[in-house]
């Protein structure tokens with residue numbers, strides 16, 4: 001009886017693995033099932049570049065876009081670009097990493113908010129809001145081609 005019980009457990013586990021394995025294989029096949037058409041790719045790129053342009057304006061302190069998005073990135077008159085020209089020393093590809101200034105393991109969005117609050121004396125923005133996403137798009141875009149190197153300094 002006890003042996004039978006064990007056999008059922010083994011059979012059950014086998015069936016479970018088969019089902020899970022089958023599902024995983026199927027999902028693998030579903031991801032990137034069809035190639036995107038050039039028109040779709042162009043549409044995706046336009047959405048992305050729109051965000052990059054908004055982020056570029058925010059990074060350069062554009063007051064109209066800040067007002068539109070309801071954010072105050074700086075109260076010192078300093079825009080991100082004045083300390084980080086072309087976002088060259090932003091290193092988005094190194095995040096997440098231990099950030100000395102914060103004494104914390106931080107993401108790019110957390111570091112962005114640190115700069116808004118500390119050197120800029122502005123008002124912290126929603127980490128998942130439109131302004132943050134646009135800033136992130138601009139910072140990644142201007143560092144495109146950089147090798148992912150999380151944790152680096």
Ligand code: HEC
Nearest residue numbers: 073078079080083089090091101111112115116119120135
């Ligand atoms: C008054 C100067 C100043 C302004 C303006 C400023 N920052 Fe910074 N930023 C700093 C300093 C200082 C550091 C820390 C030194 C470093 O890591 O380069 C820093 C670091 C960063 C880093 C991390 C870079 C790294 O590799 O560790 C990011 C990201 C960043 N800033 C984003 C922004 C954004 C976005 C803005 C605009 C909202 C902004 N900063 C505005 C001075 C500034």
